Amino acid sequence: MSLGFVLAVTFSIFLGILTYYLWIWTYWMRKGVKGPRGRPFVGVLDVLLEHETPGLIKLGEWTKKYGKVYGYTDGTQRTLVVADPAMVHEIFVKQFDNFYGRKLNPIQGNPEKEQRVHLLAAQGYRWKRLRTISSQSFSNASLKKMKRTVEDSALELLRHIEKQTAGGEQIDMLRFYQEYTMDVIGRFAMGQTDSMMFKNPIVNVVREIFCGSRKNLMLICQVFPPIGQFIRDLTFKFPRIPAFKLYSIMQDVVAARIAQREREKGAESGEPQDFIDLFLDARSDDVDFSAEAREDFSKRNLKITKELSADEVVGQCFLFLIGGFDTTALSLSYVTYLLAVNPKIQEKVIEEIAREFGTSEVEFEKLGRLKYMDCVIKEALRLYPLASISNSRKCMKTTTVNGVKIEAGVYVQMDTWSLHYDPELWGEDVKEFKPERWSTDEPLEHKGAYLPFGLGPRQCIGMRLAIMEQKILLTHLLKNYTFETGNKTRIPLKLVGSATTSPEDVFVHLRPRIW
Numbered sequence: 033m034s035l036g037f038v039l040a041v042t043f044s045i046f047l048g049i050l051t052y053y054l055w056i057w058t059y060w061m062r063k064g065v066k067g068p069r070g071r072p073f074v075g076v077l078d079v080l081l082e083h084e085t086p087g088l089i090k091l092g093e094w095t096k097k098y099g100k101v102y103g104y105t106d107g108t109q110r111t112l113v114v115a116d117p118a119m120v121h122e123i124f125v126k127q128f129d130n131f132y133g134r135k136l137n138p139i140q141g142n143p144e145k146e147q148r149v150h151l152l153a154a155q156g157y158r159w160k161r162l163r164t165i166s167s168q169s170f171s172n173a174s175l176k177k178m179k180r181t182v183e184d185s186a187l188e189l190l191r192h193i194e195k196q197t198a199g200g201e202q203i204d205m206l207r208f209y210q211e212y213t214m215d216v217i218g219r220f221a222m223g224q225t226d227s228m229m230f231k232n233p234i235v236n237v238v239r240e241i242f243c244g245s246r247k248n249l250m251l252i253c254q255v256f257p258p259i260g261q262f263i264r265d266l267t268f269k270f271p272r273i274p275a276f277k278l279y280s281i282m283q284d285v286v287a288a289r290i291a292q293r294e295r296e297k298g299a300e301s302g303e304p305q306d307f308i309d310l311f312l313d314a315r316s317d318d319v320d321f322s323a324e325a326r327e328d329f330s331k332r333n334l335k336i337t338k339e340l341s342a343d344e345v346v347g348q349c350f351l352f353l354i355g356g357f358d359t360t361a362l363s364l365s366y367v368t369y370l371l372a373v374n375p376k377i378q379e380k381v382i383e384e385i386a387r388e389f390g391t392s393e394v395e396f397e398k399l400g401r402l403k404y405m406d407c408v409i410k411e412a413l414r415l416y417p418l419a420s421i422s423n424s425r426k427c428m429k430t431t432t433v434n435g436v437k438i439e440a441g442v443y444v445q446m447d448t449w450s451l452h453y454d455p456e457l458w459g460e461d462v463k464e465f466k467p468e469r470w471s472t473d474e475p476l477e478h479k480g481a482y483l484p485f486g487l488g489p490r491q492c493i494g495m496r497l498a499i500m501e502q503k504i505l506l507t508h509l510l511k512n513y514t515f516e517t518g519n520k521t522r523i524p525l526k527l528v529g530s531a532t533t534s535p536e537d538v539f540v541h542l543r544p545r546i547w
């Protein structure tokens with residue numbers, strides 16, 4: 033082989049790669065769609081991954097500049113940003129059949145091929161099977177059973193708070209809430225039998241997943257997807273990255289439970305004790321998912337099996353642990369901050385708790401009566417839609433949405449922060465914390481305007497558990513304490529994060545109350 037030939041081949045490959053990246057980068061320019069361009073190869077990805085200035089808030093600045101629909105490229109992905117509620121509703125609900133995939137980073141694996149895929153990443157019929165099986169975990173009957181464990185963790189947290197605040201110190205409630213949500217989800221998804229609050233080493237592993245900046249890793253994986261896949265395969269073998277470390281811990285936990293169930297085979301099988309049991313009950317060694325991810329939803333009569341592969345059992349437990357830890361702790365932190373800086377609203381919540389529960393037990397059936405607390409949680413999530421990164425879809429079939437043509441393969445990212453802060457949708461007092469705006473029973477005028485838990489068939493599956501956890505803990509906390517700002521409380525909060533949007537800390541005083 034001559035040197036000339038080798039050079040010609042090398043040059044052709046280089047030219048091919050360059051053309052591909054330029055084709056991606058110029059995609060929206062060629063379509064005549066406005067938007068920030070960034071730089072070739074990366075597009076605006078580096079800006080979006082900035083931990084110190086959350087990318088999802090950055091979208092709002094671009095929405096102001098380019099309008100409610102615009103496009104950008106991030107690595108090899110072409111993304112259309114939407115802040116128009118009618119279009120959001122069309123994509124999430126009416127045209128779900130054309131938008132049933134989600135936007136993923138290549139390090140999360142290829143949802144069409146990956147064996148370890150979980151509900152958040154899955155698409156097509158595979159998603160439908162995983163969703164059908166997982167939904168049982170959050171039925172009314174399951175939540176009612178979970179309530180006792182949730183309350184046990186809430187009371188344990190109160191004991192820790194009592195000790196830590198005895199000297200009148202301000203405490204960072206975000207850290208305390210993370211211990212609480214980890215304790216709850218650890219008991220449902222990790223086989224933990226008792227409270228491990230403030231002594232669970234896994235909290236730090238999970239914290240690292242959310243709190244650390246993963247900018248460089250994500251940048252490399254999204255700009256060069258084959259490298260993302262390579263790192264994924266490698267780290268499953270040598271788990272160094274926190275998410276993979278946790279996955280490997282979860283594998284051991286599930287393997288231990290399988291062994292325990294084998295040992296106890298023959299004994300009367302009781303009801304599932306937690307998510308692991310529930311998923312293992314659906315386990316089957318011959319689940320064939322090879323074509324499932326690519327199936328669209330037009331074949332309505334396709335039968336859905338209710339079986340999971342062993343990898344999928346681990347994947348679901350892992351996802352529930354991740355999903356259940358950070359989001360709920362953040363939501364509690366934002367509520368706490370907003371109540372501390374709005375004492376009159378806090379007083380109303382306390383009055384409602386006194387009226388509904390007094391000194392009596394916090395019963396599951398009565399949680400629904402805490403209507404004002406519901407409004408407070410909803411309004412906090414309007415002002416701080418902490419998980420808006422998940423409000424994305426992949427266009428699976430070229431279609432037109434409200435006059436905008438969207439081609440198969442394009443991703444759609446909803447600009448949740450702009451929707452939640454749009455004065456045309458919420459009124460001129462949009463920046464105010466006003467729980468009363470939720471006190472009407474009327475449905476929202478603009479159906480796609482409010483997305484703290486997403487919308488449509490892929491809406492957050494853990495929403496009811498998240499709300500129950502918050503209501504139980506807030507009830508116990510506000511029966512005993514009042515949240516007050518102190519010299520360490522940051523007003524306004526400093527927000528960070530590239531996955532979820534988090535306050536850096538939420539220091540408050542907890543003043544003991546005499547009931």
Ligand code: HEM
Binds near residue numbers: 357498
């Ligand atoms: C305040 C707490 C929470 C917030 C704000 C939140 C937010 C969200 C959002 C915005 C989505 C995307 C929905 C969509 O694409 O339409 C989502 C999906 C999801 N969430 Fe949550 N979440 C919370 C708590 C939880 C909990 C406690 C769990 C589980 C224990 C959980 C598990 C999931 C799962 C599995 C999905 C993917 C659903 C699917 O694709 O079918 N989340 N969540």
